[in-house]
Amino acid sequence: MEALVNTVLLAAHPSLRERCNAAKVVSVLEELGAYDSSALRSLLSSFTDTVAHKLKEEEAAPPALVAALATHVDSGSLSEPQNIGGAMDATAATSSSSSAAAAVTPRTVKAKAGGGKHSTLQQKSIGAFFAGGTRTTYATLPGIGRQIRSVTSLTPEQLQAVGKAPEKFTSCAKGCGQTFLHGPARVAHEKFCSAPKLRADGGIKQSGLRQGEKKGMKHSLYFKLEVVRTLRRLQSLEKRWEKAPSGWRGAGIETSEIHKGVHPSLVSKWGGKEDELHMALQHENRVSRKQKHRTGTMATFQSRGARRTTLHRGRAPPFAAVEVELHKRYRDKRTRGERVTGQWLRVSMKRLVREFAGADVADGFKASKWWLRSFARRFGMSLRRKSNSRAESVLVRLPKIKRWHARLRRRLRGGLQEKLDPKWGRWLPRNRLSVDQVPCNLRAGDGRTYDDTGAKRVWLAGAKADDGKRFCTLQIVARASNGDASMPRHGQPKLCVIFRGQGKQISQNERDARHSDVQVRFQPKAWADDQLCEDFADTTPEHLRNLQRRAHCDRHLLPTGSTGELMLIDGGIGVRLKNLMGDEMDTWLEQPGHLERWTKGPKEGGLKAWQKRSLITQIAGRAWETLCATYDFEKSARSLGLLMTVDGSGDEHICVQGVTDYTFKDEDGGSDGGESEADEDEAELADDEDEDDTAVRMQACGEAPAMPPKGYVYAATCPPLANDDEQRALCRRKILAAHLLDGATGWYVGTVQHFGVGSSWRQPDATHIVMYSQKETGTKHLAGRVACKLAADNYGASEWWLLLEPAPES
Structure with missing residues (x-):
């Protein structure tokens, strides 16, 4: 085996030879059971990928050496051990003298091709026919394609032999009658010669057609499958018949008569490929993301895949295996939320x-923009605009989502057994409600309009404050049921609108002008703060106890940061309601005089503030009634898991955005206890999050460096942070803090800039604003202002931050 490997390495490209370790290659092959050429041939014929992976794992050789071993073993040049020395001598002679006979002897190379067959390539290029003095040899490598093996010079005797055989190249092989003086012109002509192929007896080949018929049009895959279905129906009839009717000529011929122009031989041929036709037309085998929701269903006749006329996918790209590896790395980056550009794809x-x-091969591959477009089409990729700015991927929040679903099922099974529904358990679908808020300005809707293509300015008439800050907030409560059409709003709760202000001086005219099915509340900034939500739901301790004891009702809080995957309102109700309000607003503005009243101020005869508030309640009320009558609440609730059953039936309909094949188990809910007390559940979740955050931080960043940054020393103890003055004392002081960011994971030096963090940062636990500079952090991913929590409970080398003091002068 050692001599065989050395022979292949001597014949290989110098760059490939440098990357290989002969001793390791022999060790790996013998470990896999290949001790001679016949054993190596058997091993490579069935376990090529295993051998390549093992060699790469041991850093013995790249996959190209496996292809070279397969080429030489299959060609039979190394089948006998006693010929190894002769092969080595011939290789050496080739490298020393270009005129040696061994260097130019034509050889047939067999390489594994798709489908388990062998493709034969004659190692002689068309350049030999030009008598140019060179011969190019090729080989087909698995997953890479056709590659040049070597270019050698022809001997004078070979050049003379090529010139003495003009009769071999004088006429076209297809029989069109045209003659040529040299081979290259004949070869180029035969590629495009339109002369029909001939049978052995001289007649024209007409595959699949009756003698004398003209060749018909190509049939699509969808048509072929329809023919096969007709054949199967007729065959099932034959099985049920005790005696075939007179004139019956068989299912194949009768199918041919039904589908005119299809020969019975084609019917039989397509019937043998029924499974392949089904697989080719199933959406689960297509990469288009637009068809992911129809996975497993058959393609329609007008789809692009159904219009194909052959099962063959066409010529594979030159580096198919490399593209698969690139697509894996692309998926890894997108899973982490990183940006993938065309430049990154081409360079990678x-x-x-x-x-x-x-x-050598890489120098000839350009990775042009045309390759990039073809690569994106093959793998269903396109350039998209950002639509989600969450700091963490859904895969990070997935344990919390599974925990919430598992605990919801656990609660459905709790309570008094005699009052449990056998399917729905503790709460029926109409008793499962979701509450959330949607901000709204004066002109609701998506803000789009049709205008001339290419217009530089798109104008919509309206008041100055129409598209500005929020005018109100919609508090939406929705049931996980479509309800009853005979009930108001199909049984859905009333809509609540929160306006800006105190709500203390409200005239009776405004109260009378409101929509009767809309509740109105006031808040200084039109927000749904904690106090307003508590008053809205009446979640006082006494009320919660009464709900639990008398009505068997309980609240099931959503995990933080996961409302987009679990909240019914965020599943499409909020956007749909705002769009309907925009339609109602447009209808109101079309009435005579309403546009002038809306655009003008109160002093010019326009609407006053209280009139606008009353108008918003009327528009919102009518939009909510329309939504309750047309929206499928059960479909949204089923995909989010709100229509969960006790026995687990219907769990296959639960779909989490960004996750394929989502499932959960009862064990995901954690230990027993706390299923009916929301406060205990919330506290346990917070404890789990703190422990998880600390564990993740310790695993990613480790403890703080033992040696402080140059010019600083660690503070002996945590500074006092009992009141606001002590918190402000941290300003303009240096700290060393741990961060878990893409491209910036570790401990970094920053300067405390400000005490107090506003709500716009969306980090309720943060206490200070810390300024980081790229010069100090060494990375552009952590530069600028960052909201951080600087408290005594997360201070320390094994926690999140440390205070730095200037080092004393020596």
């Missing part, structure tokens, strides 16, 4: 080609 592809196929 060049690097992978260099790694898989060597420097």
Whole structure:
């Protein structure tokens, strides 16, 4: 085996030879059971990928060496051990003298091709026919494609032999009658010669057609499958018949008569490929993201895949295996939320080609923009605009989502057994409600309008404050049921609108002008703060106890940061309601005089503030009635898991955005206890989050460095942080803080800039604003102002931050 490997390495490209370790290659092959050429041939015929992976794992050789071993073993040049020395001598002779016979002897190379067959390539290029003095040899490598093996010079005797055989190239092989003086012109002509192929007896080949018929049009895959279905129906009839009717000629011929122009031989041929036709037309085998919601269903006749005329996907790209590896790295980056640009794809592809196929092949691969477009089409990728700015991926929040679903099922099974529904358990669908808030300005809707293509300015008439800050907040309560059409709003609760202000001086005219099915509340900033939500739900301790004891009702709080995946309102109700309000607003503005009243101020005859508030309640009320009558609440609730059953039926309909094949188990809910007390559940969740955050931080960043940054020393103890003055004393002081960011994970030096963090930062636990500079952090991913929590409970080398003091002068 050692001599065989050395022979292949001597014949290989110098760059490939440098990347291989012969001793390790022999050790790996013998470990896999290949001790001679016949054993190696058997091993490579069935376990090529295993051998390549093992060699790469042991850093013995790249995958190209496996292809070279397969090529030489399959060609039979190394089948006998006693010929190894002769092969080595011939290789050495080739490298020393270009005129040696061993260097130019034509050889047939067999390489594994798709489908388990062998493709034969004659190692002689068309350049030999030009008598140019060179011969180019090729080989097909698995997953890479056709590659040049070597370019050698022809001997004078070979050049003379090529010139003495003009009769071999004088006429077209297809029989069109045209003659040529040299081979290259004949070869180029035969590629495009329109002469029909001939049978052995001289007649024209008409595959699949009756003698004398003209060749018909190509049939689509969808049509072929319809023919096969007709064949199967007729065959099922034949099985049920005790005696076939007179004139019955068989299912195949009768199918041919039904589908005119299809020969019975084609019917039989397509019937043998029924499974392949089904697989080709199923959406689960298509990469288009637009068809993911129809996975497993059959393609329609007008789809692009159904219009194909052959099961063959066409010529594979030159570096198919490399593209698969690039797509895996692309998926890894997108899973982490990182940006993927065309430049990154092209550069990464060049690097992978260099790694898989060597420097010589990589120099000839350009990774052009045309390749990028084809690569994106093959893998269902496109350039998209950002629509989600969450700091963490859904995969990070997935344990909390599974925990919430598991605990919801646990609560459905609790309570008095005699009052449990056998399917729905403790709460029926109409008793499962979701509450959330949606901000709204004066002109609701998506803000789009049709205008001339290319217009630089798109204008919509309206008041100055229409598209500005929030005018009100919609507090929406929705049931996980479509309700009863005979009930008001189909049984859905009333809509609540929160306006800006105190609500102390409200005239009777405004109260009378409101919509009767809309509740109105006031808050200084039109927010749904904690106090307003508590008053709205009446969640006092005494009320919660009464709900639990008398009505068997309980609240099931959502985990933080996961409302987009679990909240019924965020599943489409909020957007739909605002769009309907925009339609109602447009209808109101179309009435005579309403546009002038809306755009003018109160002094010019326009609407006053109380009139606008009353108008918003009327518009919102009518929009809510329309939504309750047309929206499918059960479909949204089923996909979010709110229509969960006790026995687990219907769990396959639960879909979490960004996760494929979502499932959960009862064990995901954690230990027993706390299923009916929301406060205990919330506290336990917070404890779990704190422990998880600390564990993740310790695993990613580790403890703080033992040596402080240059010019500083660690403070002996945590500074006092009992009151606001002590908190402000941290300003303009240096700290060393741990961060878990993409491209910035570790401990970094920053300067405390400000005490107090506003709500716009969306970090309720943060206490200070810390300024980081790229010069100090060494990375552009952590530069600028960052909201951080600087408290005594997260201070320490194994926690989140440390205070730095200037080092004393020596």
